[in-house]
Amino acid sequence: MRKRPVTSQEVANLAGVSQSAVSRCFSPNASIAPKTKEKVLAAAQQLGYRPNAIARSLITRSSRTIAVVMSQLDNPFYAQMLEYASRRFQQHGYHLLLFMSSDEQETASVMSDILQSQADGILMLAATLSSSLAKECVARGIPVVMINRTVAFEGVSQVASDNYRGGYWVGQHLVESGCERIAFLAGLADSSTSSQRRQGFLDALTEHGVACWAEAVGDYDFATAQAATRALFKADVYPDAVFAANDHMAIAVIDTLKAELGLQVPNEVAVVGFDNIPVAAWPSYQLTTVQQPIEAMVDEATALLLGQIASGQVTGERKVLPVTPIVRDSARSQR
């Protein structure tokens, strides 16, 4: 049977002090005599006392909890973010409450749980908030930070990498490598990351006087990207370069080219991705890509959330962090 937990009152009795004294031993900056503290800690130790975080939250009105909403953990990019974010918040005495949500409808029900949970802040990883939900959070004074989503909501902060410049670099790099029939494989049709990368990419091509050879959509999904690749390479004259909106799809492209279509990378087709996930560095792929600054993005998000929690002000800030081109074998300058 579940034991009744030890309370501060019981510790107080054993130590011969008041409950307040016990409480003060466990809150920093509280006025307590060293000798008393020692007595109390000894008693606490003896009874196995742990302050009840729930009770503390109720009175301090702060749960020291951040709600994280994610749509996909199978993408290692977001898994890495989650891991790093967890460690980062842990350092500051906060913990992550995890919520998975695939679609916007599910997000609504999840958000209801979050509001009940009294989370001090909300971190959106690869998930989007509807306008009404965003408004509700802001109205309650709960800071929200979205990573890699661009939506203009009053009071909602955003941290993103410079997708436009990343896309621009890719376009430039491929043109300068001598590619002439360059295709783009988009992520989700309505995702801001994909469309920003695309825009930068197209602008680079235009500036160099090259037109985009073809476009397809891969939904950030392996199988869909494979199908899209087959379609792109069906014609007699096929692309000599493919820019996929993320590494995961770029890998799918490479595999499909090599295994199914018998084309060599990069000799016959150059492939570039985006994210720089660990797999991109593996010998079989050696994927040229654009690295997103995962840790910097999380650091920024952490700072934004903690700052707004501390100040009690929710401000919709917008941070864009620089990306780093990573040149590997899948698309080199000399062909």
Next chain:
Amino acid sequence: MRKRPVTSQEVANLAGVSQSAVSRCFSPNASIAPKTKEKVLAAAQQLGYRPNAIARSLITRSSRTIAVVMSQLDNPFYAQMLEYASRRFQQHGYHLLLFMSSDEQETASVMSDILQSQADGILMLAATLSSSLAKECVARGIPVVMINRTVAFEGVSQVASDNYRGGYWVGQHLVESGCERIAFLAGLADSSTSSQRRQGFLDALTEHGVACWAEAVGDYDFATAQAATRALFKADVYPDAVFAANDHMAIAVIDTLKAELGLQVPNEVAVVGFDNIPVAAWPSYQLTTVQQPIEAMVDEATALLLGQIASGQVTGERKVLPVTPIVRDSARSQR
């Protein structure tokens, strides 16, 4: 500034009922007249009221929260588990509180946070508990389930896949494929999963009258596994098959063989992994492996935790779930 949240008392005032009535509207099976409920819900809606889960937890002594302790999220196998577990618990009205912990020392400090958090249960994913910590949880009546770790602690439950049989199948399969110089690449030296897989593997070899050609340790890490592979293949006579204790390392082996050593897989060397992570199915690898039943394992863990929470009894149960051999190109029966 953070708004003061709406309380059940305010809803009660607006609806012209008592606070208790409001409370009863939000707890299932409570005695409340339909007409009253309607009035209250309307008032709640109008004020934007959400029950405060913290206050509720304090009185019900149940946080409806499960603490998850993980050491590595970069392994997609555990990322998948986490995602599925989150969805599973969400269905039951529970939420996951995430804790990252690399080593046993960190686990101790993390466990202190968990005990304070009043989590109703603890799920250990790829993380191990020291004996004293386990004892403390049991003493407090908090159910603990460890996935894929075998440690004999009174009152701690375990869910694992049948690592022994999986290893056995690999040994058998390789021998029957005609391999004669079979090497084993272990995970972490002290991990129970790795040693059980090894044992099954060795027993299969022995039964078929074959000795293990060589052993090395890869720490479940890509780079370490690469180095181990180089060492294994240094001699003039090198292995004609490698069984890596997980897919991640098997991929490293394949890449190293192909890219650095110029050996063909499976023609010159057969490679087998364990886990069946998504990458294993990619055309470049086509890795023969042993699939762990991720969903079944999580389902089992969920059932164990929720069952013990409901009954208030912590029982150290032990579940072993069957694995499924997946034959792909990296090690086929005919050579």
Next chain:
DNA sequence: AAAGCATTTGCATTCGTATGCAACAGCGCC
């Protein structure tokens, strides 16, 4: 030794919700 000050302590209240108990209403039945 008394007064003055700084530090420490305890008392009482508070956070927002759940729930046992008693009061109460509405209903059918004799």
Next chain:
DNA sequence: GGCGCTGTTGCATACGAATGCAAATGCTTT
């Protein structure tokens, strides 16, 4: 109409810790 019954409701209290305020302690100073 009185009785008993079922189904609702409100009252009061509890959960466990934090904190403003006042009382008490210890120490220095004159």
